Amino acid sequence: MKIIVCIKQVPDTTEVRLNPETGTLIREGVPSIINPDDKCGLEAALVLKDKYDAHVTVLTMGPTQADFALKEALAMGADEAILMTDRAFAGADTWATSLTLAKALEKMEYDLIIAGRQAIDGDTAQVGPELAEHLKIPHVSYVEALEKGDDSSLILKRKFEDGYHKVKVKMPCLITTLSEMNKPRYMKVGLVFDAHREKEIKKLTFDDLDINKEEIGLKGSPTKVKKSFTKGAKTAGKVYKDLDEKEAAKLIVEKLKEKFII
Amino acid sequence: MMDKKDYRGVFVFVEQRNKEIQNVSLELIGIGKELAENLNQKVTAVLLGNEVKEIEKLGYYGADNIIYAEDEELDIYMTEPYTKVLKEVIEDKKPEIVLFGATAIGRDVAPRLAGRIHTGLTADCTKLEINEDNNDLMMTRPAFGGNIMATIECPDHRPQMATVRPGVMKKADKDTTKRVEIEKFSVKIEEKDKTYEILEVVEEKTNKIDIQEANILVSGGRGVGNPDNFKLLEDTAQILGGVVSSSRAAVDSDWMPKEVQVGQTGKTVRPDLYIACGISGAIQHLAGMEESEFIVAVNKDETAPIFEASDVGIVGDLNKVLPALNQELKKLKEEKEAL
Amino acid sequence: MNFNFTDEQKLLKKLYKEFTENEVEPIAGEIDEEERFPVETVEKMKNNGMLGIPFPKKYGGQGGDNQAYVMLVEELSKACGTTGVIVSAHTSLCCAPIYEFGTEEQKQKYLVPLAKGEKLGAFGLTEANAGTDAAGQQTKAVLDGDHYILNGSKIFITNAANADIFIVMAMTDKSKGTRGISAFIVEKDYEGFSIGKKELKMGIRGSATCELIFEDVKVPKENLLGREGKGFSIAMKTLDGGRIGIAAQALGIAQGAIDETVKYVKERKQFGRSIAKFQNTQFQLADMQTKVDAARLLVYRAAFNKDNKLSYSNEAAMAKLFASEVSMEVTTKAVQLHGGYGYTREYPVERMMRDAKITEIYEGTSEVQKMVVSAHML
Numbered sequence: 001m002k003i004i005v006c007i008k009q010v011p012d013t014t015e016v017r018l019n020p021e022t023g024t025l026i027r028e029g030v031p032s033i034i035n036p037d038d039k040c041g042l043e044a045a046l047v048l049k050d051k052y053d054a055h056v057t058v059l060t061m062g063p064t065q066a067d068f069a070l071k072e073a074l075a076m077g078a079d080e081a082i083l084m085t086d087r088a089f090a091g092a093d094t095w096a097t098s099l100t101l102a103k104a105l106e107k108m109e110y111d112l113i114i115a116g117r118q119a120i121d122g123d124t125a126q127v128g129p130e131l132a133e134h135l136k137i138p139h140v141s142y143v144e145a146l147e148k149g150d151d152s153s154l155i156l157k158r159k160f161e162d163g164y165h166k167v168k169v170k171m172p173c174l175i176t177t178l179s180e181m182n183k184p185r186y187m188k189v190g191l192v193f194d195a196h197r198e199k200e201i202k203k204l205t206f207d208d209l210d211i212n213k214e215e216i217g218l219k220g221s222p223t224k225v226k227k228s229f230t231k232g233a234k235t236a237g238k239v240y241k242d243l244d245e246k247e248a249a250k251l252i253v254e255k256l257k258e259k260f261i262i
Numbered sequence: 263m264m265d266k267k268d269y270r271g272v273f274v275f276v277e278q279r280n281k282e283i284q285n286v287s288l289e290l291i292g293i294g295k296e297l298a299e300n301l302n303q304k305v306t307a308v309l310l311g312n313e314v315k316e317i318e319k320l321g322y323y324g325a326d327n328i329i330y331a332e333d334e335e336l337d338i339y340m341t342e343p344y345t346k347v348l349k350e351v352i353e354d355k356k357p358e359i360v361l362f363g364a365t366a367i368g369r370d371v372a373p374r375l376a377g378r379i380h381t382g383l384t385a386d387c388t389k390l391e392i393n394e395d396n397n398d399l400m401m402t403r404p405a406f407g408g409n410i411m412a413t414i415e416c417p418d419h420r421p422q423m424a425t426v427r428p429g430v431m432k433k434a435d436k437d438t439t440k441r442v443e444i445e446k447f448s449v450k451i452e453e454k455d456k457t458y459e460i461l462e463v464v465e466e467k468t469n470k471i472d473i474q475e476a477n478i479l480v481s482g483g484r485g486v487g488n489p490d491n492f493k494l495l496e497d498t499a500q501i502l503g504g505v506v507s508s509s510r511a512a513v514d515s516d517w518m519p520k521e522v523q524v525g526q527t528g529k530t531v532r533p534d535l536y537i538a539c540g541i542s543g544a545i546q547h548l549a550g551m552e553e554s555e556f557i558v559a560v561n562k563d564e565t566a567p568i569f570e571a572s573d574v575g576i577v578g579d580l581n582k583v584l585p586a587l588n589q590e591l592k593k594l595k596e597e598k599e600a601l
Numbered sequence: 602m603n604f605n606f607t608d609e610q611k612l613l614k615k616l617y618k619e620f621t622e623n624e625v626e627p628i629a630g631e632i633d634e635e636e637r638f639p640v641e642t643v644e645k646m647k648n649n650g651m652l653g654i655p656f657p658k659k660y661g662g663q664g665g666d667n668q669a670y671v672m673l674v675e676e677l678s679k680a681c682g683t684t685g686v687i688v689s690a691h692t693s694l695c696c697a698p699i700y701e702f703g704t705e706e707q708k709q710k711y712l713v714p715l716a717k718g719e720k721l722g723a724f725g726l727t728e729a730n731a732g733t734d735a736a737g738q739q740t741k742a743v744l745d746g747d748h749y750i751l752n753g754s755k756i757f758i759t760n761a762a763n764a765d766i767f768i769v770m771a772m773t774d775k776s777k778g779t780r781g782i783s784a785f786i787v788e789k790d791y792e793g794f795s796i797g798k799k800e801l802k803m804g805i806r807g808s809a810t811c812e813l814i815f816e817d818v819k820v821p822k823e824n825l826l827g828r829e830g831k832g833f834s835i836a837m838k839t840l841d842g843g844r845i846g847i848a849a850q851a852l853g854i855a856q857g858a859i860d861e862t863v864k865y866v867k868e869r870k871q872f873g874r875s876i877a878k879f880q881n882t883q884f885q886l887a888d889m890q891t892k893v894d895a896a897r898l899l900v901y902r903a904a905f906n907k908d909n910k911l912s913y914s915n916e917a918a919m920a921k922l923f924a925s926e927v928s929m930e931v932t933t934k935a936v937q938l939h940g941g942y943g944y945t946r947e948y949p950v951e952r953m954m955r956d957a958k959i960t961e962i963y964e965g966t967s968e969v970q971k972m973v974v975s976a977h978m979l
Contacts, residue, residue, distance in 0.1 A: 016409050016545060071612055094373065095382065121406050123526070124385035126373035129341075133377030138457035139341065141370045155461070160366045162279065163465040165338075169458035187616045189650035189673075190663035196609035197664075222382030222419040226400065228412040237557075239575035241564055242873055248576045249586035252558055253594060255574050259556050261478070261535045262502065262594065563868050564875060577870075 001054035001148075003045045004108060005078070006101060006115040006131070007038040009062055009069035013120045034069045037116025041177035043184040044146055045114055046077045052148060055079050057108075061089055061101060067201050074195035075187035081201045088206040091218030094126035100216045101127070102134035103209040112154070113174040117142060128176035140169055141176040266358075269420040272298040273329075273357040275348065276309040276320060277367050280465075281337070283309075283316060286363030286428035288323045293390055293431040294361055295324040297399070300392040306357070310347055312337035321442030324434040328444045329355070335451035339367050342457045345374045347449050352379060354447075357421045359399050361390075364425035372425050382416035383423040388430055399424070404526075409545050429474040429530045473522050478504025478535045481524060481551070482512055485540020485561060485580060489517035494584040495539060501591045507531070509541045525550035539580040543568025560584070604898075613669050617676035620649065626680035632807035633683065633952050636799075638763050639807055642684055646718060652691060653716025655908075656700055660708050661716035667842075667904040671849035675900070678853025679860065682956030683807035685853055689846030690759040691715070694964075695722025698768050698839045699786065702827040711766055711786055723764035724843075725755035725787075725813050726836050733969055735770075736779045736833065740815060742771035748819040749773075749785065754797070755813040757963070761796050762809035765789050768839070769813070770832050777830060784832035786824040793818035804955030841914045842907065843964045848900045848920035851928035851960035855893045858935035858953040862886065865939055865948070882938060889931045896924040915977040922970035925960035932957040 011030045034042070048054040058073040060066045061084040070081035082104075089100050105113065113132075118125035125141070132139030145157035149168055158165045159178060169175075206213070214220060240251065256262045272294045276287040287307070294305040304326035309317065312334050320328050331347050348371065352360065362368035364386050376383035389402035393415070399422040401414045416422040473479060480499040482492055492506060499506045508518040510525050524531055526546035536554035540561060541547060548571050551557070559572035560580045569575040576583055606614065624645055632639050646652055654670040656662025663669075670692060678685030699712045714720040731737040740753025751771055758767075767787045774781030787794060797812025827835050863886065866877040876882050899920035906913035932954035936943035943950045961967050 011406075013406055013409060013546065016406070068608060068612070071608070072615070075612060075616070093382065095376065095380070098377065120526075123405065124373075124383075125369045126376070126383055126385060129370060129373035130377035133374050139374070140458055142366050160279070162467060163463070165460050166462035166464070167458050168461055173458075186620055186649050187612070188663075189613065189616070189654055189665060189669070190658065191650075192609060192612050192616065193663060193665045193669075195612070196607075222380070223384055223414050223416050226413045226415045228405070228410050230410050236570045237573035237575060239564070239569045239572075239577060241577040241870075243576065243578065245578060245582035245586040248560075248578055248583045249590040252574065252576070252587055253590045255558070256535065256556075259535075261556060262591070564870075565867060 001048065001052055001112070002057070002110045003048060003054050003112045003114060004057045004059055004105065004110045005038070005042045005045045005073070006113065006127075007042060007058055007060050007069060007073060008035045008116070008119045009033070009060060009066040010035045010119050010121045032065065032068060034072055035116050035119045036179045037118060037177060039116070039184045040179045040181045041114040041116045041175075042073055042076060042078065043182045044143075044177055045112075046185065047182070048112075048146075048148065049077065049079075057082060057110075059101070059104070060084065061097065070201055071192075071195040072187060074199055075191040076185055077188070077191060081199070082204060083201050084204045086206040088213050088217050091221065092216060093221035093223040094122075094124050094130055095222050096216045096218075096220040098127045098130035099134055099220065100209070100211070101131050103211045104204055105131070105135060111152070111171040113137075113172075115174065115176050117176045117178055125176070128174060132174040135174070137172050137174055138169055139174040139176070140167055143175045143177050144181050146175070146181075266418075266420055269356045269358040271303050271355065271357040271359075272301070272305045273352075273355070273360045273421070274305065274307050274325070275360065275362045275368065275371070276307045277363050277365060278309065278311045278314045279339075279367075281311060281314050283314065283319055284363065284365070284428075285433075286365060286368075286426070288319065288433045289428065289431040290361045290363060290426055291320065291324045292434040293426070294359075295326075295434055297359060297390060297392055298326070301358070301397060303358070306355075308348070308351055310336045310344055317444060318441070321440045322436050322438050324437075324440075325442055328442050329447050330444050331447040331449050333449050333451060335455075336449070338460060338463060339371075340456065340458070340460065341370055341374055342455045343449075343451045344371045345378060346451070346455055347447075348375050349378055350449070351447060352421060360421045360423045362423070362425045364427045368425050372423060376423055381419040381421060381423060382414075383425070384414045384416070385425050387424045387426050390424060390426070390431075398422070404549055427530050429532065473505055473507045473524065474529055474531055476505040476507075476531075477533050478502045478537075479507045479524070479531060479533045479551075479554075480504055480537045480539065481507040481509065481541060482518070482539050483509035483541030483547075484511040484515075485542070486512065486517070487540070487581075491581070492517060494580070494588075497588050498537065498584055498591070501588060501595065502535070504533075504535070509544075509547045538568050538572065539584065541568055542566045543571060610668065610672065613672060614676065616649075617673050620645075620651075621676050621680050625677055625684050629681035629684075630946070630949060630952065632681070634946070636801075636806045638809045639684060639687075640763065643687065643718070643721065643763075646688065648718075650718075651688065652718030652721075653696060654692065656696060656712065656716045660700065661713035662696075663716075666908040667845065668901060668908055671845055671900060671904045674846050674849040675853040675856070675897075678850045679857035681807075682850060682854045682953070683805045685850040686759060686805055686808055686847070687721075689843065689850055690724060691722045691764075693843040693846040694724030694759075694839055695764075695766060695768050697842050698724075698784065698826060698835055701838070702784070702831075702835050703786075706823065707786060707826065715766060720765035721760055721763055723758055723760040723767045724839065725758050725767050725769040726840075727755060727757050729754070729756055733966055735836065736782070738770055738772045738782050740769070740771040742773050742783060742785060742820070744773070744822065747822055749822060749825065751785065751787070751794075751815040751818040751820055753815050757800065757810055758813050759808055759810055759963075761811035761813060762799060767813065768826065769815075770836050771815075773829050773832075779833040780830045782832040782836075783829045784826040784835045785820050786826055787818065787820055791818050791820060802959075804952070804957070804959055806955075840964055841917050844917040844921040844970070845900065845903045845907065845913070847960055847964045848896070848903065848917070848924040851921070851924040851957065852893065852896050852900050854953050854957050854960070855889075855896065855924070855928040855931040858932045858950055858957075859886065859889050859893060861948070861950055861953075862889075862935045862938050865942075869940075869942075876938075885934055885938060889934055892927045893931060896920070896927045899923055915974060918965075918970040918973035921960075921965065922967050922974065925957070926967060928957040928960055929954075
């Protein structure tokens with residue numbers, strides 16, 4: 001069974017802070033991580049590898065530093081890693097990103113493509129389904145549990161807000177995974193060494209794909225960012241530091257009365 | 263290349279589950295109506311399902327037209343049949359804008375559809391406006407984990423598609439006198455359209471109050487310390503007539519269920535009062551509650567970012583402040599009742 | 602000179618940090634309180650390849666190096682000194698001598714399961730009457746046919762109650778002094794070999810520190826490590842490597858204490874503001890971190906030297922001497938900065954202070970380290 005897991009290296013947005021004076025983002029020192037939903041997707045693939053001896057390839061589209069994320073994936077147990085990197089890919093919205101990925105994937109062999117539901121920086125949850133559309137394969141999103149069925153199919157638990165569907169889908173197909181699905185394993189020390197000393201990360205650039213520059217990257221993106229802005233240091237209300245609990249309670253009640261909340 | 267001028271109308275995908283129209287769709291009709299008025303156009307509700315109940319609600323909450331694709335095969339959501347039907351509707355009617363709820367269904371069908379018809383899709387919009395200069399839709403959304411806002415446009419492709427989270431937009435005022443014609447849209451779902459098989463449908467109804475409907479939320483984070491301590495918050499909520507919610511930290515530690523999680527990966531709330539107890543105020547959490555009318559924060563750490571968002575900030579121990587607050591509130595209630 | 606970690610080391614650090622936060626830190630207080638050896642953590646470390654880091658894959662190891670290994674000890678020790686020393690004693694004091702001095706058969710039979718973490722190792726040199734004066738070995742080993750018969754006892758042996766394999770020093774020829782001491786590989790199941798009482802200690806209370814008792818223990822002659830008479834030299838070289846591990850443990854304990862203190866001083870308020878705003882706090886922390894950073898450089902220099910086949914005995918001694926003394930100083934200051942709360946078991950710094958002390962004593966006291974360093978100079 002051949003599995004390709006699409007992962008994204010993202011800044012750990014839980015560690016990002018706003019500079020309270022300027023209202024701008026403090027980006028320095030923010031560690032880069034494998035997007036959490038993707039990591040769960042990778043774990044799901046590794047479980048299939050453990051059970052059925054599946055072959056797991058990890059793929060990412062990003063700047064050259066994204067190879068750190070790929071190495072982490074290899075150290076968790078992935079067999080192969082591919083980095084798609086090229087200036088031509090930059091500035092892509094989800095349409096252009098998914099199209100670029102599709103152009104690479106259409107040349108590869110796979111039974112199952114796994115993508116995390118959404119990335120914590122873009123938060124769109126769109127690339128997975130759009131990618132499946134470009135590849136013309138079925139997709140199931142919001143997968144919380146996964147088992148191999150017979151005759152080349154998968155049995156999935158597809159989550160909704162108020163319940164779930166038990167779904168059977170034939171491979172080749174694509175699924176998007178939720179972080180509720182599993183707890184990703186740790187890297188193995190020996191595999192960290194292998195990832196840096198034995199394994200080669202395959203690089204794909206624009207020249208390796210059958211596509212025109214206008215169809216991808218910023219040019220190929222139907223959506224364009226008109227402007228971006230930080231919400232600005234919100235004018236915070238007063239912070240009271242030296243009240244004892246009784247004074248604090250009285251103050252809160254006063255304020256709530258002022259606002260007609262009580 | 264499509265000619266933009268051919269595309270007119272604001273369409274709202276109406277989500278139904280178990281034949282019940284979901285609130286988020288009514289909220290979208292509200293904003294859809296505003297956008298349509300701005301463009302001098304109409305807002306149309308597009309419903310896929312079978313024997314869906316209370317369809318007239320769509321009119322009460324502002325829809326000018328209703329397109330209803332009714333078929334047994336559309337009763338339960340499946341990606342391909344829905345994508346196929348929506349594509350047919352769009353090709354037939356050529357709407358300028360199509361809005362979806364950012365739900366487990368919306369976030370599945372919208373991107374597949376956008377991929378099929380080659381257009382732009384913007385996710386989780388918190389604001390939708392019409393650009394006065396060129397009548398394009400301006401879609402504002404949080405990015406980078408909610409740390410920044412971006413305004414997106416889809417200048418050359420139609421329809422312009424956007425998803426919006428439940429609880430972000432407001433429903434229009436209900437007008438039960440409004441009657442709207444239902445236009446039936448005929449569909450043909452074939453075997454090959456069933457790209458996967460649903461083996462079982464399982465409902466997991468939770469009896470908890472929906473935190474998105476509550477006017478007062480008393481919310482706890484890591485600082486609450488342990489699950490039993492949430493009792494303090496429950497007491498406060500009870501006296502105020504509110505509901506207890508929590509940050510992601512408390513849910514990840516299994517102290518509170520996921521349904522009450524407020525934040526980027528939880529729910530967006532805009533209650534009249536939000537009391538944040540022992541919540542540090544990471545950006546992901548703020549993204550889910552900063553539109554609350556009045557925010558009170560209690561935290562031991564004076565450098566906690568929550569204080570940058572709160573209207574009243576108390577640096578203190580919630581274990582002391584909440585009981586004192588509960589006492590004060592009880593006193594006030596008794597005084598009121600005595601009158 | 603490159604003072605930066607490589608990408609490989611950064612990824613390892615990420616792994617160690619996540620593992621420590623999730624698996625080690627939550628039970629650190631409990632295993633100290635209960636004086637319990639964390640068998641579950643050892644099992645998890647085995648599964649992630651953490652018990653044989655610097656040994657080649659063909660011997661069951663991970664194919665890494667000493668810098669990677671001591672980095673683990675440092676990270677683990679930030680949360681739990683006990684867990685750090687379990688790994689250090691196993692890797693440096695039992696696996697390493699077999700790797701460095703063993704025959705191919707001994708490596709296959711013992712190093713492979715040890716490096717895989719399937720078996721835990723320990724090292725027996727110290728005796729009631731032979732501490733710093735390690736040459737005064739009284740445990741005897743007499744060759745009798747196909748076996749050596751061991752008689753005697755060892756004390757203060759780390760990992761003893763849970764180890765499977767022991768490197769034991771014994772006197773084979775008293776007339777030759779230190780050149781009459783030999784090293785043996787002893788399995789815990791050998792008849793006549795028993796584990797004696799567990800010491801009740803000030804710190805690293807989860808570490809099983811016990812007596813080893815040898816009563817006519819038959820050790821196969823194939824288990825002689827190195828040649829007869831080479832035992833003392835093997836022990837000394839083994840301790841050179843072990844010192845780097847202990848230095849890393851001391852380093853981790855110190856850094857952990859600083860990290861806890863930084864958290865505390867931001868929250869604790871006196872006189873209307875957090876005590877982090879007082880210059881005394883700031884200056885103390887600055888001193889503490891500077892010393893710990895200096896210790897870190899010494900530790901990784903020693904590990905680097907060992908990895909690059911440069912001499913490292915002096916560097917290891919300096920690292921151990923400095924890191925352990927800094928660790929004691931820093932943890933003591935950490936308790937002080939916590940005030941009364943630092944003295945209670947509600948906060949981890951008192952445990953860190955208790956744990957730090959032993960690093961100045963075992964695997965060669967600070968005094969012994971000074972002997973090593975000055976011998977290199979004079």
